[in-house]
Amino acid sequence: MSDRQKGVLAALEMKWPRSNTRFYVRHIIANLQKQHKGPLNGKHVWKAANCSNHRDFMEAMEELKTYNPEAYIYMTKVPLKQWAAHVFDANVKSEHTTNNITECFNGWVNKYRGHPALTLLENTRRKLM
Incomplete structure (x- = not known):
């Protein structure tokens, strides 16, 4: 788990290139709130992050897009494999x-x-x- 510190991510990639890394959704939301104000951004992101399948994830992301298009764009730039449960490895x-x-x-x-x-x-x- 990481709060997306560039040094930590680079070191992990260098020393353990096949390791799974995850971002704290709470930290992603905090960064999102700094750039795109809105009281419900976090609610929509948590909903998307916790979806166990792609269809539900896309529905949650559409809700975010409807509520705040800029926040949606921000979230699409964060790699899914590091915050969205539906794409996590099955053995993790x-x-x-x-x-x-x-x-x-x-x-x-x-x-x-x-x-x-x-x-x-x-x-x-x-x-x-």
Whole structure:
């Protein structure tokens, strides 16, 4: 999972070129809201992101297009394989599971980020035990 930081994406592509990468939909929506104001943009994007098949996804995207054409164009430029559940690999757990686990871990480890690496690892080990 990534918040679309260019350095992280480049490093992943270089070190693990066949890995699956996903973007946090929450971060995509935040960037979308900065450029295209509208209270329901997020609602439409979440609906599209969570669709399990192409037909429902296209319906949700049409709703977004009707509501805010500029937001629709913005979302079409974000690669589907990185945010739309209907195109995720079948052998990868659902986006919700992966995203929730990642968000929980990031929330917990955040207080240790400034510590030396061994302290971070020890605290992670203790938490997992």
